[in-house]
Amino acid sequence: MSDWLGPQEWMAVQLSLRVAFWATLVTLPPGLFIAHVLARHDFPGKQILNGIVHLPLILPPVVTGYVLLLTFGTRGPVGGFLQEFGIVFAFRWTGAVLAAGIMAFPLMVRAIRLSIEAVDPRLEQAASTLGASRLWVFLTVTLPLILPGVIAGAILAFAKAMGEFGATITFVSNIPGQTQTLPSAIYAFLQVPGGEDAALRLVAVSVVVAMGALILSEVLARRVQKRVGGA
Template sequence: MQFDPAFWTIVSLSLKVASVAILVALPFAIITAWVLARRQFWGHGLLNGIVHLPLVLPPVVTGYLLLITFGRNGPVGGFLFDTFGITLAFTWTGAALAAGIMAFPLMVRAIRLGFDAVDTGLEAAAATLGASPLRVFMTVTLPLIAPGILAGAVLGFAKALGEFGATITFVAAIPGQTQTIPSAIYGLLQVPGQEGAVVTLVVVSIILAMGALIVSEWLSSRMAKRLAA
């Protein structure tokens, strides 16, 4: 399988799943991080716990919860299928959903650090000059937290790229449809004589993950310098 069409299908599908997962989850992560960083309310701790629950739950449990919720017989999945004809279980879009949920807590944590690094006095100054809250957020806050957003997105991308447990439980590992790099490696390990293909996919996975982590670390260091300034 080394560098044949099946190999490139696996790699391109993994990149597509991770990219879509992060693009869809990122706006929600920004809003959630803002709420957790800037608002105090009853249930704040509960919301924080729910957001970070995928980090501590076994991924298979998360995948099972997705299956019973977004499967065709689930409350949300049944509604989507009956109303819009959308199926998530056992599709690549379902894989993106699972990857996005698993990456979501890491994104929120990184973006929340970005909010903590912002000097609220700058926001207050912009507000006193007549800027609306939305304009303050778009023109002052958002540019200042950009490194945190990028760090969260890159870190989330790395997590989504390596997601296995929730994904294989929710969408299985259908070749050409839902088989990502981790599930392909697992499948090849069950077949004698596929050591070369396994090593190739492992190397690709390491390169992609390390690249993402290096970028995330660099962006995090920029945030740390901003906090210390």
């Protein structure tokens, strides 16, 4: 692929894979927690929490990116505090991870939540009556049963993070080699004369990655489901 893509294109692909990987990895634990809370618990403010989780799907991505800039920028309340410890998100690849993770988070939570809701609560209750703690019940009963949904949610989140553009470019700009991801590179190439060929190559890479993620999600989910069902 490095022979087919130019240096700037290849850097954009590598950075996108890096950003998508870390965005998925970092959001998976809180995604599991929030999905379980929404699926298994009733409490005041549940609908508000559900709305906040899914807000990035409804808001224009540019708005999400601007809110991130106001909050995590070097002059923002959180960003200014973190800067004192040498942690900077704005205009860094780590900021791209944050933006992509937030945009992909609702898809991950929804997939996992639907999987948890499909599990018969009586199985978890039976384990609890035997003296198992809530954490142990989740790890030994719930998690194996929802593993196909977890895998599907993680892969869909990865694909979403790979394709994130609006929030990312607003929060971390479009700096080649530093914050220029696949969508940002496509946008940049379309703005210059003669850049259509490079943009087309990156579009092809994006389509292959997206389709590959969807197919892999289905294959892995079915294999895990068969293994769990056979067990």
